[in-house]
Amino acid sequence: MDFVASYVNQLRDVSGLPFYPWLFDFLLVLTLALHLLLVNLVLGGTSLLLWGRLFGGSFGLRLSRSLSRVLPISLSWAIVLGVAPLLFIQVIYDPFWYFSNVLSAWWALIFLGLIALAFSLSYVYYLRGGYEGAGNPLWPLLSLAALLVTAGIIHALSLQAIHPEKWSAWIFGDGQSYRVGARLLAFELPRFLHFFLASLAITGIFLMLYARYFDTRPDYEPTYLSWVGRIGARTALIFSLLQAAAGLWWLLSLPADFRFYTHPLFLLGAGLGLALIGLLFRAQRDPRSYALKTAILAGLTVFFMSYAREALRMQYLSRAGYTFSDYPVHPSWSSTVLFLLTFVMGLVVLGYVGLVAYRAGRGQKEVGAHGWGKAALALCWLWIVVMVTLGLIISFKNGALP
């Protein structure tokens, strides 16, 4: 094991980190949790769309129309929210992420091709009749199949990364051949199921929110909305229970010496998960009034479960002799501040755009909040002015200009 430890530590980037690793780790978990929620909505939404389109009766068909519009948008969000954890994982876990990807290089590229395919198919369905309730169900079916394969790929990439002790054998398995790039090498069914089943539970909660949100719209019949709420609450409950069972199976399959069931982050995540299940039992009676509470609790559960997953990764990697806490740091305060300020600015802008979307969706044509809107646009221009000024000063000082 010492040999593996010295190798993985040697693989760390020579430049060190531009800030302390805890911040990257926090951002990794936070953005991963958001990414997971959206991925859940895409996977679960595609499954429910198919069910509604094929077997759901007239209400189900109507729901499939709404979902046909939701899916491409959620997939877009899932992708953009996936970029951030992809970035941060390369900062603090570079040896593992890179090695695992190189091992399955072709698959890493196929991964993107399949997402592009699923994305295109969901648009084909939406634009060619899906929104009118008459699209060809073959498209979402193929889209779901492509998404499940991508889920399998990213699952394998994450799993290969935490087993550096197997890397050499994976490449040189049969004597002295050199097999890099063509194979996926790891799969754990309970872990995969734990993620996939969550997608139906989260989509169920999304439907509860949907039923609540469209309450004010005269073109949405109350009977339809209460049907959606009921279906949502039931789906959320059933699949949360199944997901918990898969989670237990995964927990039992972990190396015993980890004693992961005693880890505080795991206990917190699991406790929240159980509370969520309890709340979902109560929500069956009146899903709409429980929608917001349930969604907040589900968000917290996913966030802390993502932290627990992070803690599990740390246990695997410390077994291999690695911890990011001793990664050399050369703090770059200027660029850290650039990001943090931009992030805050981004929240102001996104808040405004979100408000416009929220009000427009509820049928309000004069959305108002013009002061906020003007400020959002002004902040963007201010960002440019500050950057250009800074850039010109530095460029002249360094002789990069004229």
Place this chain on the structure above:
Amino acid sequence: MYPIWIVPYLTSGLVIGLIASFHILPSHLAVGAFWFNVYIERKAYRERRPELLAFVKRYTLLILIFCFVFGSLSGVGIWFSATVASPRGLSALIHNYVWGWATEWVFFLIEVATIYVYYYTFGKVDERTHLRIGYLYAVAAWISMIIITGILAFMLTPGKWLETGKFFDGFFNPTYWPQLAARTFFMFGIAGLYALIISATLKEREVAREVARLAGGWGFAGLLLGGLSSYWWLKKLPPEAQDFLFGGTLPYLSVLLKVALLSGGLVALYFLVFGILFPRLNNLPLAFLVLLVLFLGILAGEGLREGLRRPYIVAGFMYGHQVVGADLPAKGIKSEVEALNEEGYLSRLGYLPPELRRITDENRLTVGRILVAHQCANCHALSRKGLRSLPGLLEGLGLTDPEDLASFLEGLDGYPYMPPFVGTEEERLAAGAYLATMVSKTP
């Protein structure tokens, strides 16, 4: 060192290049198009001409699908392909510019939020709000270009960063401003061409003509100013790169420059004739053909930009084969070349099984192949057919003997565009022995 992914014929380097070049089409459209879009939308509101909105809607749908499906995924594709083809190279960039990318990501979020709200609230919110969402998209998208250009330009001319290791010293480097200007103007050219494509599909002929004329003007001006900015960029290139391009050291680069110029000229001609002068002649098949010409030009231009950086990933710092070639005391970094020459390249290949960690008579060819894969395969095909084929090149030089090949490797960095072959003499001999099997197979 990470293991090496060997791509037959194409090389892994070209895989990055192809994905990155494709990405230019949707990404520059995503950045440029909305300026044109909000310009037309504003015109429609001001002059009370709702028929113009038909174009705006259709154009937005194109941006939505093409940019947010293929643009976003090919953007992530550049990362993934660099991850698998050149992990240490990408890692070096990320460990210095992670906050740059994270900042860019904030604007990606704004882009995704605004494009969907813009598209789905057409006619559902007041005009002022709708137009504002459009402007927010346009500015956010341009900012994402302002950021990524810093990282791209850094790779070619890291400037003062080579001494200080500081984020902004590398970001605002000698070729930053000309490249930003060129990309900014070219994005209007690309947006203009897409607008011509969309206008050719409009049923309302009068609107189609008007949009085509305006798009022709935007596109022509964009290409012209982009061309001038590119000239500025060429002037700012470091002397070695100038020599590769104009001194005849790497003749293929001047061919790429000519291809880029020629295709730019053809596209500009299309803007002039089929946009500005005779917009009614603009039609879908021809506009698509011109898009292909433009893509060829972009491919050549990006290939040129990449080629000028040879033999480096980050000029003056990290070689194409992912070995750090310079000290950077500010970050405590030492050049790896000397250490690897002394301790051996194999000392860094911790994934090798014990029997391959030392060279023996039995494993010499196997280890030689691994060393060649590590140091050559990113740019050279190991087969007879393919990009910069190693057997082809070595035979062209008349090298067939293992020892001759090993001494050729020793003097490799005599070519200004080649990185040094790093490793001990024993490792060079093993690599030479493997290379000899490659060339001796041929009659």
